[in-house]
Every structure is written in structure tokens, then in C-alpha cells.
Amino acid sequence: MEKQPDHPAGSEPSETAGGLDRFIPFQIYRIMAKAASVASADYAKLGISVQEARLLMLLLERPAIRAGELSDAACIEASLLSHMLRHLAAKGFIHRERDPAQRRSVQVFLTERGEAVARDCMALSAAHQNMLLAGFDARQIDLLRATLDAMYANVSGLEQAGSPWPAMMKTGG
Structure with missing residues (x-):
């Protein structure tokens, strides 16, 4: 049985053909950096960061x-959280409380004020999503999702398993 490639059909393993502008991780980063810039300004008006809004x-x-x-x-490291x-x-x-079922755990709750701010964040987030998806039809949005x-x-669990990429990289020797 022939081993299947670890990359999509028709693509090169390096996938940088066409430069970084066509490299998907770089494209995702650029999109999110621009969107985060807009979002940061919006959430700053509420006195919070983008990550805090997500929380x-x-x-x-x-x-x-x-x-x-x-x-x-939230994909946020415990110490930063x-x-x-x-x-x-x-x-x-x-506000935080010890979990009555697991005394070593802490549960996190919104206050009434926090719930109001969270709802404002949801409205802002919906506006940000609409900005990102302008011109997309329902089929394109479903395909993107x-x-x-x-x-x-594909990337879930890599933290525990360790990155497979160093083994895939060619050494210069």
C-alpha cells in the first residue's frame, strides 16, 4: 500500500510557492492582526482587551x-488567565468561587455588570464578524466554517503530543 502524502493534493509540502502572501498561516495571521487592531480599539472603550472580551x-x-x-x-495559558x-x-x-464539587477548582461567574459588558462584547464581535465576512454568501460562510x-x-492536541514539524524539517547537514 502506498503511503499518502501529509499535504493536500496538488500542493508542495513547503506551501510557500507564491511567497508568504499565499502561505495560509501567514494569511490567517495577517487577517487576525488587522481585525484585532479594530477590535482592540472597540474593546478598549469598554476598558478591556480583546482576550478579556473573549473571556x-x-x-x-x-x-x-x-x-x-x-x-x-479561550486558548489562554493558565498564568495569563x-x-x-x-x-x-x-x-x-x-467573581470567582471554589467549586463545591471539586474544592481544588475555581468556578468563574459574570456579575450583573459583567453580563452587560459581555453582551456589548457580543454585539461588537458580531459587527467584527460581519466586517470579515462582507461579500460572502451563505455557502461560502458554511465552507469557511x-x-x-x-x-x-488538525492542530488540536499538538501541545500534548509535541510538534511534528521539527521531524519534518530537513537539516542543513
Whole structure:
């Protein structure tokens, strides 16, 4: 049985043909950097960062989530999350309580004020998404979502398994 390539049909493994402007990770980074610039200014008016806005929106969707789960869902390192939660608590947007079922865990809750700010963040986030998707039809949006889901699945778990990329890279010797 012939081994299947680790890259899409018709693409080179390096996938930098055409320069960085056509390199998908670079394209994603550029898009998100531009979008984050706009979002940062919008969320700053609420006194929070883009990452803190993401936390508030997750808390709106998932009340009483454990801090560890929040860290995973937001893709934010635990030490940075702790700092951000302290900032949000100082602003009166959240409060934390020990999980009665697991005393070593902390649950995070929105306050009434935090819920209002989280709803503002949701509205801003919807406007940001509309900006990103301007000119797309429903089929293109569904395809983009499916593609992004597949890409996320491809990278999920790499932190625990270790990066496969060093083994794929050619050495110069």
C-alpha cells in the first residue's frame, strides 16, 4: 500500500510557492492582526482587551465554568488567565468561587455588570464578524466554517503530543 502524502493534493509540502502572501498561516495571521487592531480599539472603550472580551463572551455562553476549562476554551495559558481574571474581578465584571464539587477548582461567574459588558462584547464581535465576512454568501460562510473546524482539529492536541514539524524539517547537514 502506498503511503499518502501529509499535504493536500496538488500542493508542495513547503506551501510557500507564491511567497508568504499565499502561505495560509501567514494569511490567517495577517487577517487576525488587522481585525484585532479594530477590535482592540472597540474593546478598549469598554476598558478591556480583546482576550478579556473573549473571556466575558465565553462566560456569558458557559456560566459557572471552571478556570481550567475557561483557559482551554479561550486558548489562554493558565498564568495569563489568572492575571486577566484578577483584572476583570477588579473592574467588577466577574467573581470567582471554589467549586463545591471539586474544592481544588475555581468556578468563574459574570456579575450583573459583567453580563452587560459581555453582551456589548457580543454585539461588537458580531459587527467584527460581519466586517470579515462582507461579500460572502451563505455557502461560502458554511465552507469557511467547515474548513476552519478541520484546521483546528488538525492542530488540536499538538501541545500534548509535541510538534511534528521539527521531524519534518530537513537539516542543513
